[in-house]
Amino acid sequence: MKFNTLSEAEFEPLLQLFQGGDPDVIARHAGITKKELFQMRDDLLAQAERERAKAVAPPPGKVGRNEPSPCGSGKKYKLCCLKKHEAAGHANDMALKATQKEQERLIKRIEKAFGLLGSGQYDEAIRFASKLIQQYPNEDRLHDIVATSHLYAGDCQKAIEICRQRLNVAESEKSYFIEHGRYRDTEIDKPALSYNYPPLTWLQKYWIALKFEDYETQYPVKENTKIAVLVRKLQTADNPDLFSEKHSQGFELRKTALKDTLNQLEATGPESIPYLLPLACKYSWAGLFVPEILFAYKTDMAVRSLIDISMFGFAYASGASLHYLEKLGETAIPHIEETFSRDKAFDPIKTGIVSVLGNIRSPAAYDLLLRLLEHKISHIVNWAGDALGKFNNINALPAMIAASEKIGGEKMIDAAIWRLKDIQDPV
Helix, strand or coil: CCHHHCCHHHHHHHHHHHCCCCHHHHHHHHCCCHHHHHHHHHHHHHHHHHHHHHCCCCCCCCCCCCCECCCCCCCEHHHCCHHHHHHHHHHHHHHHHHHHHHHHHHHHHHHHHHHHHHCCCHHHHHHHHHHHHHHCCCCHHHHHHHHHHHHHCCCHHHHHHHHHHHHHHHHHHHHHHHHHCCCCCCECCECCCCCCCCHHHHHHHHHHHHHHHHHHHHCCCCCCHHHHHHHHHHHHHHCCCCCCCCHHHHHHHHHHHCHHHHHHHHHHCHHHHHHHHHHHCCCCHHHHCHHHHHHHHCCHHHHHHHHHHHCCCCCCHHHHHHHHHHHHHHHHHHHHHHHCCCCHHHHHHCHHHHHHHHHHCCHHHHHHHHHHCCCCCHHHHHHHHHHHHCCCCHHHHHHHHHHHHHHCCCHHHHHHHHHHHHHHCCC
């Protein structure tokens, strides 16, 4: 496997893995096993190491002390380059230890910056992270903290500007990585001092910032006091003094405690939507309840909002939005189709709603998936092929095979093709 022969879709999971992503989640989304993912990683690193080794002198110990020096001087190795190589090896060890200590200090500082953000100290988080960016200009976690702090503080334009700029950088870094097998400011044999987000991550953050600005403009000039009070009660879910539990236990505890508030918000009807949407843009406990409330309304605006939130990439809220879109069934399909007619720059983060079509499994969903096989982005084609395979309709085979050939073959669509071929010609 060579860096310059991998497709975009094949390289994306590797980028996410190299940036510390969960291998189980990455492999599942890529349609491969975790073993295959690690094998791809090992193959690429091995190739990179071979290329690097060609350009450096043999390390000490690889040449016998009394053998000819590899520099070609004609002298014995011990009388020529041995001491120089030993000194270089010691220097490399010292540099590695220094780099590791610096990385540990950087991680602690990043954790402090995230803590300032999480506690609502947005101005302080911006100042602290911005100062660190001067020393680590390509550390995306710091740029993330600054952009998110601006967003939560109400400066949407500044957040949008940062996300757009970092998206451009991420695309450039991805191209460089594909060509060289590493990021610009890292080396294979020592830890990186920059954590680069993949382009899809910045595309999601860019989308969130744009929607946050959009939702702010939709917020009523004259508040409905009753709804505003209910929303403020919902936001108590984020109060650590009231709720300290985390994960699924914390969610269920908050849901039970806020049951009356949730029921009242559902009873108020779609008029509550503009008050709820700003909560959905924040990675918070209160935002987790928004998809369920939107599903209760079932209006066009509610369905479109579920689609928007599904593209945020939030672990629970986005997944819950996809779940409720599936439950809406046929009702959601026209809105999904309309989504692909607008905001085309964000099509790469619409794969979740493509998978929804495969789970609805209606004639309208089938027809839309056939059309998505002609999409210009191979990532969408791959997911559409996987979703089509769930219909077990062998009539889709010709279109799926043609689509696979067009994008150069991808694991998800190819696996779906083989499943349909087994149905067509069982052994």
